[in-house]
Amino acid sequence: MPHEPILLIAVAALGRGLFRYRSELAPLTTALMLGIASVWLHHSHADAWPWVSLATVTASLAAGLRGLPWGIKRTEERIYAATASAVAGAWLSAATAYGPGRGPLFMVLVLGTIVLAVPWWTHRRRRARVKVDRVIRAWPDIAEAIGLTGSRIRSAVVDTWGWRARMSLRPGQTVADVIAHVPAIESALGTRPGAVRVEQDPAHAGRFMMRVLAADPHAGAIPWPGPTARSLADPIELGVFEDATIVRVPLQRRHALIGGTTDSGKSGVLNVILGNLAACSDVVLWGIDLKGGMELRPWAPCLARLATTPAEATRLLADAVAVLEARAHASSRDNCRVWQPTATAPALVIVIDEYAELADTAPEAVAHAESIARRGRAVAVDLLAATQRPTQKAMGGGALRSQMSVRVCLRVRERRDVDLILDKGLLAAGWHAHTLDAPGKFYLLADGHTQPRRARAYLVTDDHVSATAARYANTRPDLDPLSQAAIDHTATPIEPSEIIDPRSMEDPDRTLLMALDQGPDDGLSVPELMSITGMRRTWVYDRLQVHAAAGRARQVARGRWRA
Numbered sequence: 001m002p003h004e005p006i007l008l009i010a011v012a013a014l015g016r017g018l019f020r021y022r023s024e025l026a027p028l029t030t031a032l033m034l035g036i037a038s039v040w041l042h043h044s045h046a047d048a049w050p051w052v053s054l055a056t057v058t059a060s061l062a063a064g065l066r067g068l069p070w071g072i073k074r075t076e077e078r079i080y081a082a083t084a085s086a087v088a089g090a091w092l093s094a095a096t097a098y099g100p101g102r103g104p105l106f107m108v109l110v111l112g113t114i115v116l117a118v119p120w121w122t123h124r125r126r127r128a129r130v131k132v133d134r135v136i137r138a139w140p141d142i143a144e145a146i147g148l149t150g151s152r153i154r155s156a157v158v159d160t161w162g163w164r165a166r167m168s169l170r171p172g173q174t175v176a177d178v179i180a181h182v183p184a185i186e187s188a189l190g191t192r193p194g195a196v197r198v199e200q201d202p203a204h205a206g207r208f209m210m211r212v213l214a215a216d217p218h219a220g221a222i223p224w225p226g227p228t229a230r231s232l233a234d235p236i237e238l239g240v241f242e243d244a245t246i247v248r249v250p251l252q253r254r255h256a257l258i259g260g261t262t263d264s265g266k267s268g269v270l271n272v273i274l275g276n277l278a279a280c281s282d283v284v285l286w287g288i289d290l291k292g293g294m295e296l297r298p299w300a301p302c303l304a305r306l307a308t309t310p311a312e313a314t315r316l317l318a319d320a321v322a323v324l325e326a327r328a329h330a331s332s333r334d335n336c337r338v339w340q341p342t343a344t345a346p347a348l349v350i351v352i353d354e355y356a357e358l359a360d361t362a363p364e365a366v367a368h369a370e371s372i373a374r375r376g377r378a379v380a381v382d383l384l385a386a387t388q389r390p391t392q393k394a395m396g397g398g399a400l401r402s403q404m405s406v407r408v409c410l411r412v413r414e415r416r417d418v419d420l421i422l423d424k425g426l427l428a429a430g431w432h433a434h435t436l437d438a439p440g441k442f443y444l445l446a447d448g449h450t451q452p453r454r455a456r457a458y459l460v461t462d463d464h465v466s467a468t469a470a471r472y473a474n475t476r477p478d479l480d481p482l483s484q485a486a487i488d489h490t491a492t493p494i495e496p497s498e499i500i501d502p503r504s505m506e507d508p509d510r511t512l513l514m515a516l517d518q519g520p521d522d523g524l525s526v527p528e529l530m531s532i533t534g535m536r537r538t539w540v541y542d543r544l545q546v547h548a549a550a551g552r553a554r555q556v557a558r559g560r561w562r563a
């Protein structure tokens with residue numbers, strides 16, 4: 001019969017269509033099955049309706065309270081399952097007792113199906129799950145089309161932002177092959193560009209995790225929740241990864257490099273770190289900001305020193321080397337390998353904004369910085385450098401970078417900058433910082449962070465900076481006497497006669513104002529002002545407060561004053 005194959009083809013196509021859309025058709029299928037069950041029950045066991053009611057109560061409670069039998073976890077989904085079970089079961093009890101065609105029962109079934117189907121059809125997670133199931137079935141064809149034949153989806157789950165799947169590769173394929181095919185995967189799955197993430201399974205070279213993000217979890221700025229670190233030993237909470245886990249970076253005994261093009265959010269990352277370090281009782285902070293102090297000045301109340309010119313930066317780093325050497329000497333004398341920071345013997349962290357600028361304008365300072373990078377870790381003298389241009393020259397041909405074990409790479413303009421900021425070969429390994437599309441988005445390379453996972457730094461507002469700086473200004477520790485002595489020994493003492501007109505010496509307040517006016521750019525410390533005026537500490541403090549209130553004096557760094 002010539003019609004038979006056509007009929008068979010039509011039936012097969014219908015069957016395929018029903019199977020493909022089984023999730024969407026589920027409310028109608030359920031209604032149909034309820035109808036059939038009610039006809040059978042009414043005709044053969046009409047007096048069984050109390051049992052049907054009892055089963056309904058049990059099923060509704062199990063669905064509502066435990067999410068059974070589907071293993072539902074979300075409250076709103078449990079409420080839906082309990083309601084649907086209760087309505088369907090109540091209808092079946094009534095239809096068992098009276099027959100499905102009696103009174104309004106048939107209309108109730110139709111209306112109930114429509115009302116309960118609407119949330120089902122519009123539910124985001126169900127639709128996502130259906131999509132994922134279709135991808136799983138279509139994957140062998142997709143894999144063949146994009147050149148990853150033989151790769152498999154082992155399991156997949158729908159999550160808040162899209163879905164993720166555990167995948168395995170054909171023997172001989174590597175995750176690098178997959179990374180090279182990410183744009184092809186995005187095209188085959190029909191996602192937006194940049195929606196697919198690939199992460200190597202650390203336990204198996206032939207497996208990886210593929211995440212497909214329906215929406216960008218980092219589309220909006222994430223407000224900074226405030227400092228969480230109280231000691232340098234606490235990891236710094238920088239921001240959040242795309243799976244909403246917090247980015248925790250250990251900084252103790254580590255130098256850190258933050259790189260990214262202009263407006264990529266370097267100062268933002270520095271602010272999150274400084275906000276946390278300001279709250280640590282075992283860190284002394286020094287700053288170098290050759291943009292005239294624009295970036296670090298707001299932190300001045302918490303910075304023991306702030307250098308804003310190449311000369312000051314060179315002096316500051318030379319002093320840091322002196323501290324380092326004094327500590328190293330003391331450590332070797334006491335046979336103690338590492339310097340454990342405490343409130344009385346704090347670590348020294350030197351924050352450098354725009355390191356490339358320093359390299360261009362102060363070559364001597366760079367030699368000191370490299371020395372600190374090489375030798376500072378054991379004696380708790382650490383560098384935290386941000387740079388826009390991670391040139392070979394600025395990075396000392398890679399020597400400096402190789403000492404920096406924490407690397408934060410924000411958006412870069414050129415692809416090759418990824419290898420300069422992070423490490424050779426990391427661009428090819430999937431650290432695609434050139435595709436980061438908003439300020440504050442970054443990749444982190446550090447202990448425990450060896451996968452290219454995108455994160456977004458918390459956004460610290462200017463108000464947050466001033467509030468945090470003011471809050472911790474009075475709790476900052478001082479350098480330990482050993483380190484302080486090393487600096488006092490090397491610092492060029494300021495002779496009162498160098499800056500003060502001897503005629504003013506009789507009026508200490510006038511002397512104070514002249515000293516503030518004529519002192520160095522990085523200001524004078526209170527002990528220096530005491531020795532210049534010949535007055536006691538409390539007098540100097542009082543007068544400084546009065547002059548500061550009248551706008552005649554300002555604190556340029558913690559404890560250092562200028563007119």
Ligand SMILES: Nc1ncnc2c1ncn2[C@@H]1O[C@H](COP(=O)(O)OP(=O)(O)OP(=O)(O)O)[C@@H](O)[C@H]1O
Nearest residue numbers: 221261262263264265266267268439440457458459
């Ligand atoms: N984590 C973040 N979330 C949202 N917006 C941010 C974030 N970090 C920075 N921004 C915004 O991006 C802009 C540039 O940030 P920032 O000044 O930190 O960049 P930068 O890399 O230091 O720039 P430059 O190289 O010019 O100093 C700012 O307007 C800031 O508000």
